[in-house]
Amino acid sequence: MIKVQQQDFDIQHEYQALAKDSQAGAIVTFVGLVRDMNLGKQVQGLELEHYPGMTEQSLRTIVQQAKTRWQLLQCRVIHRVGKLALNEQIVYVGVSSAHRGDAFAACEFIMDYLKTQAPFWKKEHTDEGANWLDARESDDQAAERWQQE
Amino acid sequence: MIKVCFFAKLREQFECDELSLEANNITQVKDVITQLVTLHPSWQSELKQSKCLVAVNHAMAKADTAVNSGDEVAFFPPVTGG
Numbered sequence: 001m002i003k004v005q006q007q008d009f010d011i012q013h014e015y016q017a018l019a020k021d022s023q024a025g026a027i028v029t030f031v032g033l034v035r036d037m038n039l040g041k042q043v044q045g046l047e048l049e050h051y052p053g054m055t056e057q058s059l060r061t062i063v064q065q066a067k068t069r070w071q072l073l074q075c076r077v078i079h080r081v082g083k084l085a086l087n088e089q090i091v092y093v094g095v096s097s098a099h100r101g102d103a104f105a106a107c108e109f110i111m112d113y114l115k116t117q118a119p120f121w122k123k124e125h126t127d128e129g130a131n132w133l134d135a136r137e138s139d140d141q142a143a144e145r146w147q148q149e
Numbered sequence: 150m151i152k153v154c155f156f157a158k159l160r161e162q163f164e165c166d167e168l169s170l171e172a173n174n175i176t177q178v179k180d181v182i183t184q185l186v187t188l189h190p191s192w193q194s195e196l197k198q199s200k201c202l203v204a205v206n207h208a209m210a211k212a213d214t215a216v217n218s219g220d221e222v223a224f225f226p227p228v229t230g231g
Binding site for chain 1: 154
């Protein structure tokens, strides 16, 4: 299940959708939030732009790659777009598997790939004005380590 | 015709979210860039930056990726979602 949407999501609802599978022995979830500080600036909120069509295709490819690498039951990915205030939820990744090792690894893999491959862009509103965020080398390094293993 | 789109910082800098190009003389992504720079010389430095990413029909592409009439070519900065 992949969704790109403006509205918020309910973690409990997403968790239950993963947990109802009786084969699931492990569920790992990740939620990304809008935080108040970035690179020393006070953040007031974010604006998220994406490339409709390519975004969904790119997320489907990432989930497919995860399912090829690990034994997974379900993957649920939700990414919000539009204006987001401090503390709001941005992204959700939930993975279920028979065992925790696969679920932990796949959840992290999906997030690392999402951050470097899915066409989303963040514009940050701070007390010093609005600016588009630059990609971080640390995110590229996080994604690259999956290629070395 | 070829549909060209721009996203995020590029869209704002170019003050353009999409435009159409005649497909004549275009066979690869680099030809799209050449035509865009001919029409808008001020876009050259952004479009020719190594960081500028390009997708053809929603798939990541390179300078020598083939482009045909009816294709959608998008230019955008490195992604920052998540």
